[in-house]
Structure formats: C-alpha cells, structure tokens
Amino acid sequence: MAERLLEVAELEVSFATEDGLVRAVDGVSFALHRGEVVAIVGESGSGKSVTVMTLMGLTRGVNSRFGGSARLGDRELVTASEAELERVRGAEIAMIFQDPISSLSPVMRIGDQIVEQIRAHEKVSKGAAMDRAVELMERVGIPRARDRARNYPHEFSGGMRQRVMIALALSLSPSVLIADEPTTALDVTIQAQILQEVKQLSQESSSGVIFVTHDLGVVADIADRVIVMYAGQVVEQGTLEEIFYDPQHPYTWGLLGSVTRMDRPPPRRLPAIPGLPPSLTDPPEGCHFAPRCPLRFDRCHELPPLQARVPGVAGHLDRCWLQAGDKRDRREVEGQIGLATEAVA
Amino acid sequence: MATPDEPGAIARGASAPNGSGRGNGTALIEAEHLELYFPVKKGILVDRTVAHVHAVDDVSLVLTEGETLGVVGESGCGKSTLARCLVRLHEPTGGTLRFRGRDITKLNRRGLQPIRREVQMVFQDPVSSLNPRKRVGQIIGVPMRLHGVDGSDVESRVRDLLHRVGLNPEHINRFPHEFSGGQRQRIGVARALAVNPKLLVLDEPVSALDVSVQAQVINLLDDLQDEFGLSYMFIAHDLSIVRHVSDRIVVMYLGKLMEVSPARELYEKPIHPYTQALLAAIPIPDPHENQARARTVLGGEPPNPIDPPPGCRFHTRCPHATEICATTEPPLAEYAGGHLAACHHPQSVGAEEIASAVRSSLSPTSAGDAMPDAEAARQAGDPAPGDPATGRGARTGATPPSPSAGPGSGAP
Numbered sequence: 069m070a071e072r073l074l075e076v077a078e079l080e081v082s083f084a085t086e087d088g089l090v091r092a093v094d095g096v097s098f099a100l101h102r103g104e105v106v107a108i109v110g111e112s113g114s115g116k117s118v119t120v121m122t123l124m125g126l127t128r129g130v131n132s133r134f135g136g137s138a139r140l141g142d143r144e145l146v147t148a149s150e151a152e153l154e155r156v157r158g159a160e161i162a163m164i165f166q167d168p169i170s171s172l173s174p175v176m177r178i179g180d181q182i183v184e185q186i187r188a189h190e191k192v193s194k195g196a197a198m199d200r201a202v203e204l205m206e207r208v209g210i211p212r213a214r215d216r217a218r219n220y221p222h223e224f225s226g227g228m229r230q231r232v233m234i235a236l237a238l239s240l241s242p243s244v245l246i247a248d249e250p251t252t253a254l255d256v257t258i259q260a261q262i263l264q265e266v267k268q269l270s271q272e273s274s275s276g277v278i279f280v281t282h283d284l285g286v287v288a289d290i291a292d293r294v295i296v297m298y299a300g301q302v303v304e305q306g307t308l309e310e311i312f313y314d315p316q317h318p319y320t321w322g323l324l325g326s327v328t329r330m331d332r333p334p335p336r337r338l339p340a341i342p343g344l345p346p347s348l349t350d351p352p353e354g355c356h357f358a359p360r361c362p363l364r365f366d367r368c369h370e371l372p373p374l375q376a377r378v379p380g381v382a383g384h385l386d387r388c389w390l391q392a393g394d395k396r397d398r399r400e401v402e403g404q405i406g407l408a409t410e411a412v413a
Numbered sequence: 414m415a416t417p418d419e420p421g422a423i424a425r426g427a428s429a430p431n432g433s434g435r436g437n438g439t440a441l442i443e444a445e446h447l448e449l450y451f452p453v454k455k456g457i458l459v460d461r462t463v464a465h466v467h468a469v470d471d472v473s474l475v476l477t478e479g480e481t482l483g484v485v486g487e488s489g490c491g492k493s494t495l496a497r498c499l500v501r502l503h504e505p506t507g508g509t510l511r512f513r514g515r516d517i518t519k520l521n522r523r524g525l526q527p528i529r530r531e532v533q534m535v536f537q538d539p540v541s542s543l544n545p546r547k548r549v550g551q552i553i554g555v556p557m558r559l560h561g562v563d564g565s566d567v568e569s570r571v572r573d574l575l576h577r578v579g580l581n582p583e584h585i586n587r588f589p590h591e592f593s594g595g596q597r598q599r600i601g602v603a604r605a606l607a608v609n610p611k612l613l614v615l616d617e618p619v620s621a622l623d624v625s626v627q628a629q630v631i632n633l634l635d636d637l638q639d640e641f642g643l644s645y646m647f648i649a650h651d652l653s654i655v656r657h658v659s660d661r662i663v664v665m666y667l668g669k670l671m672e673v674s675p676a677r678e679l680y681e682k683p684i685h686p687y688t689q690a691l692l693a694a695i696p697i698p699d700p701h702e703n704q705a706r707a708r709t710v711l712g713g714e715p716p717n718p719i720d721p722p723p724g725c726r727f728h729t730r731c732p733h734a735t736e737i738c739a740t741t742e743p744p745l746a747e748y749a750g751g752h753l754a755a756c757h758h759p760q761s762v763g764a765e766e767i768a769s770a771v772r773s774s775l776s777p778t779s780a781g782d783a784m785p786d787a788e789a790a791r792q793a794g795d796p797a798p799g800d801p802a803t804g805r806g807a808r809t810g811a812t813p814p815s816p817s818a819g820p821g822s823g824a825p
C-alpha cells in the first residue's frame with residue numbers, strides 16, 4: 069500500500085457553550101495515503117468540517133478541548149505550536165473551504181491574495197508570484213485571469229470565488245489537500261472540470277485528498293475510499309465499492325436511499341430519514357443513531373458499538389450491533405438500498 | 414406575432430398554460446426585458462466607469478401564484494443577481510418589473526415596505542447573511558415580531574420553525590458560528606419563513622445539506638406550498654433537486670435565458686445545447702454506472718460577461734454552432750407545451766415541432782427574427798431524443814466537441 073501521509077486516531081474535539089460541552093468530534097480515526105482521495109460524507113452537523121479544520125489548527129480557541137492525535141508524517145498536529153502550524157498550513161496541508169467569501173479578504177485584490185500566500189512560503193519576486201497566480205487562475209477556469217486578478221472578491225460570483233480558493237490551495241503544491249464542499253457552489257460543468265483537476269492532482273503529484281461533500285454523485289466520481297459520519301463519529305468506512313454496494317450501517321442506507329437521481333423518474337415525495345440528530349451535549353448512551361434507527365434493539369440503547377471489521381473485509385469498518393448477515397437481508401426497501409422512511413403523504 | 418415592446422404583451426404571452434399542475438395562472442411577478450449591468454470602475458483619484466458586467470441582460474419571465482420556478486445555469490451567469498432584482502434588493506438598470514400588476518421597478522425603500530413582507534429571500538451565502546452577534550432566537554424572532562406576531566407567541570413559533578427545518582429547538586440561544594454550514598443554511602430558511610411570505614426566493618437553499626436533510630427541507634417547502642399556496646423561485650446547481658421542486662425550469666447562460674422548460678421535460682427533452690451539456694455533466698451516484706457512462710465535459714472557458722460574444726452567447730463553446738450562431742442572436746422559440754428555447758439548432762425536437770414553433774414574446778429585444786430552420790432539420794433527419802445520461806444527445810451535432818477539453822484548452 070502507498071505511503072501513509074496522515075493518521076488520525078481517536079480524535080476528539082469539544083466546544084464549551086452555555087448549554088454545556090458540545091462533543092463535535094467524538095473519537096474519529098482514519099488514515100490518508102499518497103495518491104488517494106478519501107471522501108467524508110454524513111449528516112449535516114456531524115463534525116466533518118470540525119474534523120478537517122482541526123487538522124489545520126483552525127478550531128483552536130478558549131472554548132475548545134482536544135483529545136487523540138493527528139499525525140502528518142512524524143509531526144503531531146493536535147498539539148503542534150502555532151508557529152509549527154503556520155509552516156504546515158498552505159505548504160503541506162492546504163484547504164479549500166465551504167464558504168469562500170469568509171476565507172477571502174474583502175479589501176484585497178484576488179491576485180494579491182494569491183501572491184501573498186505564495187510569498188509567505190517561498191522566496192520569489194512579486195512579478196514571478198503574480199505570473200504564477202495568473203497561471204493558477206487560468207488552470208481553474210477563470211477567464212481573462214490577468215485582468216480578473218485585479219478584482220476584489222465581491223466582484224466575483226460565488227462559483228468564481230470558489231475557483232479562486234482552489235487556485236490558492238494549489239499554489240504551494242501541498243501533499244495533503246483538504247476540500248470542504250468545494251464544488252457545492254459550482255454548476256455541474258465547472259464541477260466536472262474541478263473534479264478532473266483534483267483527480268489529476270492526486271494521481272500526478274501523488275498528494276492525498278480529503279474531500280468533504282454531500283453529493284454522492286461526486287463521491288462516486290472521485291473517491292477511492294469513503295468515510296461516513298454521524299453525530300461526531302465515523303459510523304462506517306470502506307472502499308467506494310463497499311460503501312455503495314455493500315453498506316453496513318443503517319445510517320449509510322438512509323443516506324443512499326435519500327439520493328434523487330436525474331436519470332430516474334422523480335418520486336412524489338423525497339425519502340428522508342425521520343427524526344432529528346441527537347444533541348451533541350448529551351448524546352445517547354448507546355449507538356448515536358439508535359433513536360432514529362428502525363432496526364434498533366435493546367443492546368443499541370445500552371452500549372456504544374465500537375468500530376468493528378466487517379467479517380472477511382480488511383478495511384471495511386462498521387459501528388453497529390447488528391450482525392453482518394442480518395443486515396444484508398434487511399437493507400433493501402422496495403428493491404433498493406434504503407431505510408423505511410416517513411409515510412408518503 | 415406579439416411585439417415585445419407593447420406593454421403587457423409579455424404577461425399575456427406567458428400566462429399561457431405552462432404545462433404543469435401547480436399555479437393558478439395569476440402573475441405574481443412579471444419581468445420585462447430586465448437588465449442589470451454592474452459598472453466596472455477604474456481610476457486612481459476619480460473612479461471612472463470603463464465597462465459593464467452584463468449580469469442580467471434582457472430577461473423576461475413571469476412567476477405565477479403558487480408556482481415554483483427553478484433556475485439553473487453556469488456559475489456567474491446571473492442567477493443571484495436576477496433573484497436580487499426580482500425582490501428589488503438591486504434596482505434594475507433597465508426593463509420593468511411588476512408585482513401583482515404594479516410597477517415596482519423604481520420604487521424606493523418606503524414604497525417597497527409592504528412588498529418586503531410578502532417577498533422573502535434565502536441567501537446563497539448563509540454565513541454573511543446572518544448577524545454573528547445575534548442568537549438564533551433573535552434572528553428568527555425579531556422579524557416575526559416586526560410583522561405583528563404577539564410577543565408571547567414568538568418563542569414557541571421560533572421553536573416550532575426550528576423543528577420543522579430539522580434543527581434542534583434547544584439551540585434557540587446559540588450564535589450562528591456555533592452551527593455547521595448546513596445548520597446555518599436552515600436558519601436562513603427558517604428566518605425567511607418566519608413572516609409568512611407569499612413568495613420565497615431561495616438561492617441555493619439546500620446545497621450544504623446532506624441528502625436526507627435536503628429531503629426534509631424540500632418536503633417542508635412542498636407542504637407549505639400545498640398549505641398556503643406559496644410561490645417559490647428556486648436557484649440550485651443540483652438539477653435533480655430542481656426538477657423535483659419545480660413546475661418550470663429556467664436555464665440561464667451569461668445573463669440570458671437559454672431555455673424555459675416544463676420541469677418534467679427538461680431531462681427527457683432538453684432543447685438547448687447548453688442544457689444538454691449541463692445534463693451530461695451530472696455525475697451519477699452509482700460508481701459503476703458513472704464509470705460506464707462516457708461523460709462529455711463542456712470545453713472552453715465561460716466568456717467574459719463584460720464583453721459577451723455577439724450572436725448566441727453560447728456559440729463559443731457550442732458543439733452545434735454554425736455561422737448564424739456567431740452573428741445573430743436567436744429569439745426564444747416557443748414549442749409545444751410552453752417549452753421555450755433560444756437556439757438556431759434546437760435538439761430533441763423534430764422538423765414538425767420546429768415548423769410549428771412560434772417566436773415567444775419573452776424574446777430579448779436584441780434577438781433577431783431568425784426562427785430555427787425546420788427544413789434543415791428535416792434533411793438532417795429527426796434527431797434522437799437527447800440522452801444526457803450517455804452524453805449521446807450532446808454529441809449528435811455536426812461538429813463534435815473536442816473530447817474532454819479541460820479548462821484552459823481554449824474555445825473551439
């Protein structure tokens with residue numbers, strides 16, 4: 069197997085709030101290898117962004133508590149000093165954020181922002197850095213890049229800003245690229261171009277990519293492995309094949325069952341997993357998904373299931389008390405993978 | 414043929430049956446030749462306007478009561494700007510805008526006050542549209558109170574709304590930064606719903622949500638529409654979601670309308686080559702099927718909105734473009750069932766359908782009279798219906814697109 073770039077083990081992140089301690093990330097473990105694209109999917113609010121932002125040291129604050137470890141090569145990121153992180157950020161791990169507007173300075177020209185980032189890490193002239201900035205902007209499909217480099221962020225559409233973010237992230241050829249919903253604001257044709265770009269990056273420069281997305285079409289297109297999160301935990305992880313064709317966790321079934329497809333006739337009502345995710349200040353004793361799981365039984369409420377191997381499949385991990393054999397019989401609803409959902413109105 | 418300049422011509426033309434069930438046909442919003450050009454400024458001491466971004470360029474459309482109008486298109490094609498014009502957060506630089514028959518194009522703040530209550534917008538960027546110093550309870554509750562909900566009822570209504578958009582009502586005292594991206598997006602939806610609007614303009618309202626929560630929010634919007642007859646304008650990049658919620662779908666490119674289709678026809682019968690390109694680019698959420706499909710990625714770069722190409726705006730990237738496309742702007746042709754498309758070489762329609770198409774009164778003023786040539790289509794043989802899933806439809810043209818031309822590989 070390819071070289072391991074990043075190893076996250078039992079990572080914990082909590083925030084102290086007026087309502088109590090929010091356990092946003094609750095024992096997350098996974099690894100990232102060279103040349104690999106790992107997709108993180110899961111419930112909105114399940115800790116995907118907090119997980120990846122913690123790798124960049126971006127969740128630190130007076131109210132934050134951390135546990136576990138995240139190692140980049142032989143460097144520990146969770147406890148790294150701010151100076152150490154400053155060197156890592158951009159050069160070794162780069163990130164493309166969910167909301168481009170708040171991560172670009174509103175008072176600085178786009179081109180200058182890329183130039184500044186390049187020059188913060190490399191000794192190059194302003195002119196040379198600007199040439200590179202323009203080249204990067206062209207590479208991500210910004211027309212007339214040299215002129216547009218003089219624009220301010222508010223003069224760009226949402227999609228264009230996101231492409232600027234991608235150009236920024238690629239500017240220092242990082243070994244780990246983290247993309248938190250980078251194509252959410254893009255139309256499908258540009259999304260297709262960006263996905264190609266990311267794939268190429270992972271293959272040619274053998275970077276590792278962590279790709280957070282809600283779009284299972286994007287996952288199918290780009291991921292080698294998939295991590296499924298629910299309420300601060302990884303409930304399942306496996307290869308692309310395993311997650312789509314042999315999913316183990318009932319939450320994964322619900323997710324796959326909620327997908328709408330353009331090439332299928334639209335349903336009258338969209339299937340949704342009924343209920344709300346649990347409170348992260350006071351999570352359920354046992355399995356976090358139990359209150360919404362139609363297949364729960366006594367043990368699910370009593371003991372938290374551990375991340376366990378799916379029998380006979382090395383890298384496929386599942387956090388659920390049901391027996392694997394049992395599951396295969398129970399995950400089909402009307403001939404498709406899914407969960408029995410809300411009654412059709 | 415209706416003259417587009419005759420007042421009211423557009424409204425009459427467009428409240429024709431739209432081929433779908435919802436909507437009572439009464440126009441709520443009518444836009445005629447709507448234009449928004451942003452000035453591009455240069456200069457050291459004095460800002461001079463040196464050019465304009467043609468963000469919305471002669472767009473005419475009608476949104477009827479109880480209807481959902483979907484809007485899709487390239488990033489930067491002017492969807493958000495169009496939405497902001499329709500709710501009058503921008504003052505259009507040209508054209509007219511009517512709300513319930515009343516001209517609101519130039520109304521000032523005061524004049525707009527009564528309309529603000531009926532028209533709400535959910536912004537694309539939930540972060541910058543939520544006040545970071547206000548608790549969620551205030552963000553949703555204050556507009557409620559302003560619009561006359563009794564003080565003692567506010568909290569319980571806020572809790573109820575939070576629950577309905579799938580948020581934990583216990584979080585009523587939290588600040589926006591304490592929520593995830595998708596949770597913030599739902600706060601925006603709850604805030605807009607708080608004042609019982611008639612029209613809700615939703616700019617990417619579910620893009621940051623996982624598919625199951627997406628389904629919850631969409632189902633909620635469906636229920637509210639059934640219950641209160643709300644109208645929606647729904648902007649999104651996810652075409653399968655747009656198709657699900659919409660009665661009609663508008664496809665935009667570079668500030669103009671390319672196609673207006675009954676929602677259920679868009680996938681089976683995409684007429685405009687740009688629509689075909691969009692459909693062909695959707696990844697299928699099934700790894701095997703996704704791999705098996707030959708996906709055509711639209712080549713070239715989106716043109717510059719400051720200096721948009723003449724003729725058809727899509728011609729620099731269109732696989733079917735011919736000479737006329739580069740010189741003459743196609744009018745919006747109206748096909749059966751109220752399906753409109755602005756293209757000289759329409760796809761997925763046969764010679765008969767082309768021959769019976771008429772020039773729509775929604776056509777831009779600058780468009781020529783050149784209707785698509787039915788004779789040419791007859792000679793070329795009836796096109797196979799577009800099959801975007803295989804990319805077949807997008808490749809039936811005379812000039813095939815360069816295979817998987819990536820960004821920067823230049824326009825054909």
Ligand SMILES: Nc1ncnc2c1ncn2[C@@H]1O[C@H](COP(=O)(O)OP(=O)(O)OP(=O)(O)O)[C@@H](O)[C@H]1O
Pocket residue numbers: 083085090091092110111112113114115116117118119348590591592593594595596621622623
């Ligand atoms: N600073 C904070 N203080 C308190 N709670 C927080 C803070 N930041 C995040 N949270 C909570 O932590 C949880 C995880 O948030 P995170 O942003 O990681 O979710 P996510 O999985 O990225 O969701 P989405 O898909 O909606 O972006 C959420 O429930 C959120 O409300």
Ligand SMILES: Nc1ncnc2c1ncn2[C@@H]1O[C@H](COP(=O)(O)OP(=O)(O)OP(=O)(O)O)[C@@H](O)[C@H]1O
Pocket residue numbers: 222223224225226227228253254255451452466467468486487488489490491492493494495537718
């Ligand atoms: N305030 C502004 N000043 C100058 N130009 C602007 C302004 N707002 C938008 N634009 C430009 O107008 C065009 C349309 O932008 P708009 O935000 O409406 O696009 P959009 O279709 O919503 O894109 P996206 O899908 O990326 O959100 C873009 O070229 C954009 O750069």
Ligand code: SF4
Pocket residue numbers: 685686687725726727728729731732733734735738743755756757758759
């Ligand atoms: S065929 Fe011509 S008119 Fe039609 S989309 Fe292509 S360039 Fe535009």
Ligand SMILES: [Mg+2]
Pocket residue numbers: 116117118166248593594595
């Ligand atoms: Mg997130």
Ligand SMILES: [Mg+2]
Pocket residue numbers: 225226492493494537616
């Ligand atoms: Mg927009």
